[in-house]
Amino acid sequence: MSPSEARVTHPEVAPVHVLAPATELVRAERAGVSYGDTPVLAGVDLTLRAGDFVGVVGPSGAGKTTLLRLLLGTQRPTTGTVRRAPGVRVGYVPQLETVSWNFPVTVGECVLMARSGRLLPWPSRAERADVAAVLERLGIGHLVDRHIRELSGGQQQRMFLARALLRDPQMLLLDEPTSGIDVATRHDMLHLLGHLHDDGMTIVLTTHDLNGVAAHVPDLVALHGTVVRRGAPLDVMTSEVLEQTFGAPMDVLQHLGMPVVLDRHAPGRPHGA
Amino acid sequence: MLETFLEPFAYDFFVKAVVVATLAGALCGLVGVYVILRGMSYIGHGLSHAIFGGFAASSVIGVSYVLGAGIWGFASALAINRVSRSHRIGADAAIGVITTASFALGVALLTVFGNRGPSFDAALFGSILGISSTDVWTLVAVSVLTVGVVASRYRALLFATFDPEVADVSGVRVARTDALLMLVLSLAILSTLSVIGVTLVAATLVIPAVVARMLTHRFATMLWLSTAIGAVCGLVGMNLSYHLDVPSGTTIVLTGASLFVVVLTLTGVGRLGRTQTRSGTPAVL
Ligand SMILES: Nc1ncnc2c1ncn2[C@@H]1O[C@H](COP(=O)(O)OP(=O)(O)O)[C@@H](O)[C@H]1O
Ligand SMILES: [Mg+2]
Numbered sequence: 337m338s339p340s341e342a343r344v345t346h347p348e349v350a351p352v353h354v355l356a357p358a359t360e361l362v363r364a365e366r367a368g369v370s371y372g373d374t375p376v377l378a379g380v381d382l383t384l385r386a387g388d389f390v391g392v393v394g395p396s397g398a399g400k401t402t403l404l405r406l407l408l409g410t411q412r413p414t415t416g417t418v419r420r421a422p423g424v425r426v427g428y429v430p431q432l433e434t435v436s437w438n439f440p441v442t443v444g445e446c447v448l449m450a451r452s453g454r455l456l457p458w459p460s461r462a463e464r465a466d467v468a469a470v471l472e473r474l475g476i477g478h479l480v481d482r483h484i485r486e487l488s489g490g491q492q493q494r495m496f497l498a499r500a501l502l503r504d505p506q507m508l509l510l511d512e513p514t515s516g517i518d519v520a521t522r523h524d525m526l527h528l529l530g531h532l533h534d535d536g537m538t539i540v541l542t543t544h545d546l547n548g549v550a551a552h553v554p555d556l557v558a559l560h561g562t563v564v565r566r567g568a569p570l571d572v573m574t575s576e577v578l579e580q581t582f583g584a585p586m587d588v589l590q591h592l593g594m595p596v597v598l599d600r601h602a603p604g605r606p607h608g609a
Numbered sequence: 610m611l612e613t614f615l616e617p618f619a620y621d622f623f624v625k626a627v628v629v630a631t632l633a634g635a636l637c638g639l640v641g642v643y644v645i646l647r648g649m650s651y652i653g654h655g656l657s658h659a660i661f662g663g664f665a666a667s668s669v670i671g672v673s674y675v676l677g678a679g680i681w682g683f684a685s686a687l688a689i690n691r692v693s694r695s696h697r698i699g700a701d702a703a704i705g706v707i708t709t710a711s712f713a714l715g716v717a718l719l720t721v722f723g724n725r726g727p728s729f730d731a732a733l734f735g736s737i738l739g740i741s742s743t744d745v746w747t748l749v750a751v752s753v754l755t756v757g758v759v760a761s762r763y764r765a766l767l768f769a770t771f772d773p774e775v776a777d778v779s780g781v782r783v784a785r786t787d788a789l790l791m792l793v794l795s796l797a798i799l800s801t802l803s804v805i806g807v808t809l810v811a812a813t814l815v816i817p818a819v820v821a822r823m824l825t826h827r828f829a830t831m832l833w834l835s836t837a838i839g840a841v842c843g844l845v846g847m848n849l850s851y852h853l854d855v856p857s858g859t860t861i862v863l864t865g866a867s868l869f870v871v872v873l874t875l876t877g878v879g880r881l882g883r884t885q886t887r888s889g890t891p892a893v894l
Binding site: 405409410427428435436438439440441442446448449450451452453454455456457458481483 | 759761765767768771772774775777778779780825826828829831882883884
């Protein structure tokens with residue numbers, strides 16, 4: 337299925353945004369992606385259902401972004417198949433590193449891009465109210481006229497989340513939404529995503545940073561060129577799986593029933609970026 | 610002083626030339642915003658050379674240059690856009706060969722059949738003379754079309770320029786939007802070629818947009834500011850062209866360049882970094 341077939345023009349008002357639970361949204365079978373001769377992903381089997389809340393964990397270069405592109409349909413598998421349910425409204429929050437920060441747009445202009453159907457350049461009164469509401473909900477309402485570069489990492493993440501939410505997505509994909517933000521903000525972000533999931537949104541996020549995900553995301557995928565393991569945090573965050581995924585020995589302790597990862601990185605060795 | 614300034618306005622041809630130059634400058638300023646933000650400053654250069662071939666060929670054969678050069682230019686624009694988006698190595702060299710060969714063909718045709726087409730200097734650097742009514746109406750039509758496209762596809766164009774991948778999954782038809790922009794760009798180049806000249810069109814696309822970018826970080830503001838700066842450069846440049854007796858493209862570009870220097874001095878070199886695109890080079894280099 338091509339991306340254009342899966343696209344849907346949606347009405348501006350009152351969309352039914354909750355899909356029947358367990359409806360299959362994306363199914364990847366033996367899917368692989370190579371850039372030139374270099375395989376990035378191989379033999380990926382992964383099914384996403386409506387109502388899933390999935391965290392993809394893996395080191396930098398594991399193919400997390402590529403996996404999201406496969407799920408979105410902007411990247412075709414070079415081997416295997418990826419089938420996507422047609423007509424699903426998708427919101428995408430890109431990895432901050434891939435954004436062109438010199439681009440002249442304000443926060444408000446950036447968020448409004450989500451409503452591309454309008455035939456006039458300036459926002460309608462309703463659109464202005466929608467933008468204000470979603471920014472307010474995410475706590476960045478006062479930043480609407482700032483240039484996108486003037487925001488902190490956490491505010492930038494929330495701005496792109498606002499843009500995605502303005503389309504009232506059924507499925508929300510976020511690439512490293514907890515990168516470049518401090519611990520408290522990271523907690524807020526994951527908490528917020530939990531709320532959206534409670535409201536019926538299907539969510540997939542990636543992270544190279546294990547701390548915090550286990551407590552917030554019920555379903556993890558350990559990725560390193562392929563799916564190493566998928567399951568509940570306690571099944572995925574084991575030293576065996578993590579060592580296979582991150583290629584470094586790690587100890588896993590339990591604290592209040594949650595897995596806590598201690599990496600045994602040599603001092604001075606940088607974390608993946 | 611004022612008399613000297615007003616004197617040429619008694620001539621019909623000059624009034625026409627000033628109107629055309631102002632409109633041409635505004636049009637290039639508007640379209641140029643997308644050109645520099647997409648990091649495709651070289652596309653204006655390549656396209657104008659490609660279009661020149663079609664332009665010369667159609668004027669020698671005697672068919673409408675709007676058709677001949679327009680189709681050729683649009684085809685080249687689509688090809689160049691495709692290449693710049695696919696990042697395929699070697700393809701930019703192919704584009705370089707095609708646009709340069711097209712330009713060379715145009716030069717050869719004009720040299721052999723020089724009496725039938727526009728003069729050499731006029732084609733290369735723009736001319737204040739010989740602006741026909743067809744030129745004027747073509748430019749007006751293209752300007753109206755461009756404003757229509759930019760206004761009605763405003764957010765789709767912005768989104769596809771800012772982040773094509775996310776735009777694609779957010780319901781923007783990116784390929785179609787890009788094609789529309791390429792159409793507008795080729796028509797803009799085509800319709801301003803006679804006033805500004807092949808070799809200088811690229812500069813009139815880039816300079817107003819770069820200056821506008823140094824003055825604002827809001828997209829909507831940049832669009833109208835760049836349009837206004839383009840118009841002023843066209844207006845001032847055309848007057849200078851008459852008084853200094855220098856080809857109009859030259860004076861229009863030099864007016865823009867002076868403005869650039871003034872703004873650079875006032876805002877500081879740091880602002881230039883703003884025009885840097887993803888590909889890493891500032892738009893003016
Ligand atoms: N467009 C591309 N062309 C070539 N190689 C790429 C491209 N995109 C990603 N890669 C390579 O694929 C690998 C996986 O990338 P990515 O999916 O971004 O991993 P992650 O998001 O987990 O860091 C990396 O080694 C990266 O260099
Ligand atoms: Mg990534």
